[in-house]
Amino acid sequence: MSGSLWRPALLIGISVALLLVGQALLPGFLGAGQVANQLKIAAFLGLFGLCQTVVIAAGGQGLDLSVGAVATLGGLLGAALTGGADALTPLGCLAACLAGLAVGAVNGVGVAVLGVPPLVATLAIASVVNGGLIVWVSAFSPPNAASPALVTLAGRATAGVPNVVVLWAAIAAAAVWILSRSAWGRRLRGTGANPTVALLSGTRVRAVRVAAYAFSGLLAAFGGFLLTGYVGQAFLGLGNAYVLTSIVVAAIGGVALAGGRAPYVGVVAAAVMLTVLVSLLTAVNIGEAGRQIVFGATLLAFLLLDRFTARGPERR
DSSP states (O other), X not given: OOTTTHHHHHHHHHHHHHHHHHHHHSTTTTOHHHHHHHHHHHHHHHHHHHHHHHHHHTOSSOOOTTHHHHHHHHHHHHHHHHTTOGGGHXXXXXXXXXXXXXXXXXXXXXXXXXXXXXXXXHHHHHHHHHHHHHHHHHHHOOOOBOOHHHHHHHHOEETTEEHHHHHHHHHHHHHHHHHHTSHHHHHHHHHHHOHHXXXXXXXXXXXXXXXXXXXXXXXXXXXXXXXXXXXXXXXXTTTTTHHHHHHHHHHHTTOOTTSSOOOHHHHHHHHHHHHHHHXXXXXXXXXXXXXHHHHHHHHXXXXXXXXXXHHHHHHO
């Protein structure tokens, strides 16, 4: 099996095994409704995982710790402008995405132009955004309810298939093509693999990295807007749960933490696997401490697997 396909196959195989274990322990775990709900949750994790995939692939020890704050910004701003009206839903979505794009661009300029370490830059921006949102919500109490159209898109299903999963599949297909086939995707991966060579070959390395963070911000805000429809309303801290999990799903999916590799198919499979794993642990009443242990052990196992496979050619 080719190097690009073995990991997704392994992750999907683990997902199937977990589903079978769940069904054996808890009849109904493999029910259509249960599986559909797990895919719906995986869709959001996969979208935020795409944010990290792009910035990590760009190299420079890239990470985006602002995705949670930007997602909250997208949800609150989109809901405030929509005001629960279907007709204004596109406007709310556009405003949320533009706000996320702007925040991401600021991250990119800080990292690529000013030379601020990504962890510091994105954490600082997250603090600024979160603080601003607290002031805004406290002072003005903006509308926060999702419109019926957004609830249908993010929280409902058509013919048993969650609408947000269909949307995620379309975004994933586009992302896989852009990251692996497009000229920009090649420049992104080249920048992450060896920025000096990329620069000498004509790639505007700084511009590519700014674009990567800008894209991450846009997608995080869009994900937050969708989350509003999934839960029915926007609130402070809406996207906080995805800050670390988005990094974990990218790492397990095979994104090279040093940059230069962006296998989003693996990230998609990792999002599904982690969602099924968490669902199974929750269903069998494993406590938070136990879930954290399993979660950490899973990440460690895949990082060790990466190290082993990377050394494979050297041994031969």
